[in-house]
Amino acid sequence: MNRANNIINSDTPQSTEAVILKAASEVFMERGFDGARMQEIADRAGLNKALLHYYYRSKEKLFNAVFERVLIEMIEGMIQIFEDNLTVFESIRSFFKKHQEILMKNKLLPLFMLNEIQRAPELLIDLYPVDRIQVVRKKFYSDVNNEQHMGIIRKDVDPHDLFLNILSLSVFPFAAKPLLKGFYSMDENDFQSMISHRKENLADFVINAIKA
Amino acid sequence: MNRANNIINSDTPQSTEAVILKAASEVFMERGFDGARMQEIADRAGLNKALLHYYYRSKEKLFNAVFERVLIEMIEGMIQIFEDNLTVFESIRSFFKKHQEILMKNKLLPLFMLNEIQRAPELLIDLYPVDRIQVVRKKFYSDVNNEQHMGIIRKDVDPHDLFLNILSLSVFPFAAKPLLKGFYSMDENDFQSMISHRKENLADFVINAIKA
DNA sequence: GTCTATATTGGGATAGAC
DNA sequence: GTCTATCCCAATATAGAC
Numbered sequence: 409m410n411r412a413n414n415i416i417n418s419d420t421p422q423s424t425e426a427v428i429l430k431a432a433s434e435v436f437m438e439r440g441f442d443g444a445r446m447q448e449i450a451d452r453a454g455l456n457k458a459l460l461h462y463y464y465r466s467k468e469k470l471f472n473a474v475f476e477r478v479l480i481e482m483i484e485g486m487i488q489i490f491e492d493n494l495t496v497f498e499s500i501r502s503f504f505k506k507h508q509e510i511l512m513k514n515k516l517l518p519l520f521m522l523n524e525i526q527r528a529p530e531l532l533i534d535l536y537p538v539d540r541i542q543v544v545r546k547k548f549y550s551d552v553n554n555e556q557h558m559g560i561i562r563k564d565v566d567p568h569d570l571f572l573n574i575l576s577l578s579v580f581p582f583a584a585k586p587l588l589k590g591f592y593s594m595d596e597n598d599f600q601s602m603i604s605h606r607k608e609n610l611a612d613f614v615i616n617a618i619k620a
Numbered sequence: 621m622n623r624a625n626n627i628i629n630s631d632t633p634q635s636t637e638a639v640i641l642k643a644a645s646e647v648f649m650e651r652g653f654d655g656a657r658m659q660e661i662a663d664r665a666g667l668n669k670a671l672l673h674y675y676y677r678s679k680e681k682l683f684n685a686v687f688e689r690v691l692i693e694m695i696e697g698m699i700q701i702f703e704d705n706l707t708v709f710e711s712i713r714s715f716f717k718k719h720q721e722i723l724m725k726n727k728l729l730p731l732f733m734l735n736e737i738q739r740a741p742e743l744l745i746d747l748y749p750v751d752r753i754q755v756v757r758k759k760f761y762s763d764v765n766n767e768q769h770m771g772i773i774r775k776d777v778d779p780h781d782l783f784l785n786i787l788s789l790s791v792f793p794f795a796a797k798p799l800l801k802g803f804y805s806m807d808e809n810d811f812q813s814m815i816s817h818r819k820e821n822l823a824d825f826v827i828n829a830i831k832a
Numbered sequence: 833g834t835c836t837a838t839a840t841t842g843g844g845a846t847a848g849a850c
Numbered sequence: 851g852t853c854t855a856t857c858c859c860a861a862t863a864t865a866g867a868c
Contacts, residue, residue, distance in 0.1 A: 424833075440654065443654040446861070446862065455834080457863085458834075458864080459835085462833075465863095467862065467863090519738055521799070522795050526797075529798045529801070532803075533802060575792070576788045576789050577785055580787070581784060584734055584788075586734075588784075590741065590750060612776075613781075613785060616774070659842095667852080667853095668852075668854080669844080669845085670846080670852075671851080674852080678844080678845075
């Protein structure tokens with residue numbers, strides 16, 4: 409269980425501050441900012457509400473602390489996946505494999521992030537240097553372009569679209585988990601095995617879609 | 621602007637009940653159940669809070685009225701798209717085209733639905749006869765199987781996966797709109813033209829991925 | 833630093849006049 | 851049916867003892 413794959417659960421926290429942050433992460437992830445209660449966070453941390461305010465002043469500040477941490481680790485995690493020097497096909501394979509594993513350990517992450525950014529879009533700009541991720545995207549784009557010239561990837565593939573498609577295929581099932589459970593009447597195990605299956609097969613889907 | 625494509629905005633409402641429902645739809649969609657305020661709904665409807673309770677008893681009942689309507693229209697809309705007797709490739713083309721148009725008119729719909737079902741999964745089962753959508757899925761599956769035997773679609777395509785992939789590609793960008801805006805620094809127009817672009821090209825992506 | 837007790841306000845819900 | 855005024859609880863936040 410290496411650090412990169414583990415966004416919410418820190419390693420057996422010691423300091424009160426860390427205990428609070430861990431409990432807060434859980435509750436905010438499950439219920440969102442508006443649905444979360446300071447009381448529940450205190451209960452889960454085994455402390456009282458007053459202490460939360462002692463350390464973090466307000467619910468909003470506590471939330472921001474949680475969100476910033478989650479946001480940074482998520483993006484850094486995604487960046488790492490793309491960092492190795494691989495062919496585009498290999499990158500795609502490795503991306504799905506690693507990304508599905510990350511999300512499997514943090515099933516609530518996608519919906520949480522999408523939600524809170526919709527609620528307060530400034531969170532994204534305020535808390536993160538957005539251009540950090542541009543570097544990776546640009547590299548991916550030029551890699552794709554190269555392989556298009558080499559006749560490996562179809563010429564009509566737009567790298568920008570491709571990136572978004574990959575992200576959609578990877579993330580959506582997690583955001584839609586409760587919906588899928590309802591429609592397909594799946595339980596937690598079914599969902600898990602669906603993801604393992606996708607982890608192996610999504611790359612083929614995409615590669616077939618783009619290969620020349 | 622036909623009815624099927626129009627989930628939130630009803631046609632120039634008359635009755636107070638309808639005015640409330642319309643205002644409530646807007647506010648719940650924008651802020652979710654937990655973030656929504658009865659006061660804001662009243663303000664937008666040009667009425668006072670007391671009337672909301674007069675007609676709908678409680679916030680929760682008002683929400684359920686909104687949610688049920690949205691859920692049913694959404695599913696019925698999706699079902700209609702698949703109802704025509706087309707080849708799989710044609711279905712896919714027509715699905716993306718129509719579905720992107722529906723979502724374009726209700727950009728907040730996907731995230732709203734995903735959210736609220738995560739918050740209260742029983743909404744799905746309580747408010748809708750789930751098996752209604754199974755019929756369409758089953759038909760799609762058997763169509764795919766047929767065309768696999770005819771050598772049109774790759775044998776290793778799992779219809780179940782394919783369905784989820786199509787949904788992911790169609791829905792995710794809307795759920796992630798604020799995130800995309802942040803990362804790509806897009807404005808509303810950029811987003812709109814990205815969707816028009818995808819409306820035309822998503823089908824090719826999928827068809828390339830699955831054609832034998 | 834951590835607790836109990838309390839202040840304060842936001843917001844869902846109701847009473848009652850018209 | 852629609853309004854104003856009010857109730858009341860839940861939830862954030864603070865005071866102050868230890």
